[in-house]
Amino acid sequence: MKILHTSDWHLGRIFNQQSLLDDQAYILQEIIQQAVNHQVSAVIVAGDIYDRALPPADAVALLDRTLNTLIGEHNIPVIMISGNHDGAQRLGFGSSLLKHSGLHLFTSFDQLLEPVILSEAEGSDLVIWGIPYCDPEHVNQYYKVKTTDHQSAQEHVTQLLHEHIARHYPHSATHVVISHSFIAGASVSDSERSLSIGGAECVSADLFKDFHYTALGHLHQAQHRSYSHVRYSGSPLKYSFSEVNHNKGVSIVSFHADQSCNIEHVPLEPKRNVRIIEGELADLLAQGKKDPNNHDYVQVKLTNKEALLDPMASLREVYPNILDLVKVRNNEGSTNSERSRAQLARSEMDIINDFYHAMNNEHLTDEQRQILQNVLTELNNTDTERSSKRA
Numbered sequence: 001m002k003i004l005h006t007s008d009w010h011l012g013r014i015f016n017q018q019s020l021l022d023d024q025a026y027i028l029q030e031i032i033q034q035a036v037n038h039q040v041s042a043v044i045v046a047g048d049i050y051d052r053a054l055p056p057a058d059a060v061a062l063l064d065r066t067l068n069t070l071i072g073e074h075n076i077p078v079i080m081i082s083g084n085h086d087g088a089q090r091l092g093f094g095s096s097l098l099k100h101s102g103l104h105l106f107t108s109f110d111q112l113l114e115p116v117i118l119s120e121a122e123g124s125d126l127v128i129w130g131i132p133y134c135d136p137e138h139v140n141q142y143y144k145v146k147t148t149d150h151q152s153a154q155e156h157v158t159q160l161l162h163e164h165i166a167r168h169y170p171h172s173a174t175h176v177v178i179s180h181s182f183i184a185g186a187s188v189s190d191s192e193r194s195l196s197i198g199g200a201e202c203v204s205a206d207l208f209k210d211f212h213y214t215a216l217g218h219l220h221q222a223q224h225r226s227y228s229h230v231r232y233s234g235s236p237l238k239y240s241f242s243e244v245n246h247n248k249g250v251s252i253v254s255f256h257a258d259q260s261c262n263i264e265h266v267p268l269e270p271k272r273n274v275r276i277i278e279g280e281l282a283d284l285l286a287q288g289k290k291d292p293n294n295h296d297y298v299q300v301k302l303t304n305k306e307a308l309l310d311p312m313a314s315l316r317e318v319y320p321n322i323l324d325l326v327k328v329r330n331n332e333g334s335t336n337s338e339r340s341r342a343q344l345a346r347s348e349m350d351i352i353n354d355f356y357h358a359m360n361n362e363h364l365t366d367e368q369r370q371i372l373q374n375v376l377t378e379l380n381n382t383d384t385e386r387s388s389k390r391a
């Protein structure tokens with residue numbers, strides 16, 4: 001039996017003021033096509049269906065069309081959980097009725113112990129458990145416990161599942177769990193919203209190792225951590241410039257009779273790619289005229305030293321979907337962040353001198369340097385912890 005695992009659709013997302021709905025409609029068509037081609041028994045969406053708790057109406061309409069095609073036309077059940085971006089209650093509207101037509105929504109702990117069971121003529125049942133997005137507060141409120149971080153909250157929930165499985169399910173069944181969480185040590189991107197402010201948001205992959213497959217959502221890069229069967233499918237589209245090198249796609253998971261599984265990452269081809277291009281304005285304009293993919297969403301890094309008159313307008317003529325423009329001083333092609341790291345490595349006196357020069361257009365005198373040096377020495381002596389960090 002096969003399932004298609006995807007997550008983090010973020011329908012309705014705006015990327016640097018550009019609505020991505022058209023790109024999302026395009027990529028969902030590809031996901032539907034992959035589900036049909038691979039003859040999967042279900043499609044799993046591991047949270048962050050929408051980009052916000054109150055999604056725009058056209059994002060709701062897009063989800064409606066997608067589900068209708070998958071379930072109504074192709075007879076493929078869809079199993080979704082809420083993510084940290086979703087409004088769980090709204091997303092869960094009608095879930096009790098909809099499960100009879102093949103749409104399974106896990107948005108509240110009321111449904112935790114009611115898995116979706118997929119049966120085949122031959123082979124064991126595939127039992128799919130959905131954990132709605134949960135932070136410690138939700139878990140504490142619902143189960144009247146006192147968990148303090150994401151690890152202990154998820155532990156409480158997975159423990160409940162394991163106990164329930166041990167009591168009610170024969171050993172021959174294959175168990176899949178869906179969770180929207182941050183596995184410790186996994187790679188992050190700029191388009192994920194932190195799960196907790198200042199708190200511990202990570203959970204250990206060990207919590208999920210005893211399920212036969214864990215379909216994870218939240219991190220936007222396809223990856224696994226610690227166990228190959230505890231896996232993020234990643235988002236189907238690049239939602240930030242930090243993701244330009246990601247290979248976006250879906251996971252097709254095939255289950256064998258011995259409860260092991262095979263995982264295939266199937267890449268998706270977006271309508272418009274997300275790219276970063278760097279160079280002098282004149283070169284980029286010439287290159288853009290010949291670029292067959294000039295409709296991609298691009299971030300332009302300009303290396304010109306001289307001031308330019310409205311480079312955005314001229315770039316937009318060749319790259320109509322330019323979303324961002326940054327200027328980099330071409331110190332052997334170094335980027336802003338590389339430069340700021342180099343700046344941080346300089347001495348305090350040099351940094352102060354730079355600032356003084358920028359403000360007054362002259363350098364510090366020897367006398368001023370001496371006074372500043374005395375102040376800096378005094379500061380370093382009174383704060384031993386700070387000075388040891390600098391060393």
Ligand SMILES: [Mn+2]
Pocket residue numbers: 008048083085191192193218219
């Ligand atoms: Mn997400």
